[in-house]
Amino acid sequence: MALRRSVPAGRRGSASTLVLVGLANPGDEYAGSRHNVGGDAVRLLAERRGARLVLERRQRALTATVATPAGPVTLAVPITYMNESGAAVVPLLTRTSLEDLARLVVAHDDLDLEPGRLQLKFGGGLAGHNGLRSIAGVLATHDFTRLRIGIGRPARKEQVTDYVLRRPSGARRAQLAADVQRAADALELLLETDLDAAQRQINAGRD
Secondary structure (H helix, E strand, O other): OOOOOOOOOOOOOOOEEEEEEOOOOOOOOHOOOHHHHHHHHHHHHHHHHOOOEEEEEEOOOEEEEEEOOOOOOOEEEEOOOHOOOOOHHHHHHHOOOOHHHHHHEEEEEEOOOOOOOOEEOOOOOOOOOOOHHHHHHHHOOOOOEEEEEEEOOOOOOHHHHHHHHHOOOOHHHHHHHHHHHHHHHHHHHHHHHOOHHHHHHHHOOOO
16 A cells, blocks of 8 residues: 555645545435445444444534544545445545545445455455445545455346345345454454554455
């Protein structure tokens, strides 16, 4: 993660050393779906840290701040639909005075990774993910950090929409809950160590 990219300067708020954004669709209809694993992981991390996510209408997100040895970290779950996630990110970066986009970490579901797999990476393609596309569009760059949470693919391409948006049942629901736990573990690691060390551990499967 040697490359660093800055967000344009503007009016700034209280500084955060890291901003963790979990992508999800709002509403009960999508609760517990594969597409919401990023948001669910951030929610679980907030719960573990005893932090309450509060609606910030200007940021169009639920946010909380947690203390770490390196400084305050902002947790956020946009209240926009997935394909408008970018509308929450710029206000968040302004409010948190975050200029180094390597320290913006977006947690999201990933069809190209099998369930149970995680990958922390900086930059790269968008893999057709509407949330990432929205964020990259408003930032005018792909250069931000992602926590990819594997959900695997359905048997047929035409099943993808239902696969990501519907709540799984039985053993598949239990698998998804376990994956959210592991993703929250990985995000918690980011609160305890630097990005490069966290990337090595997460990508080696030791998160």
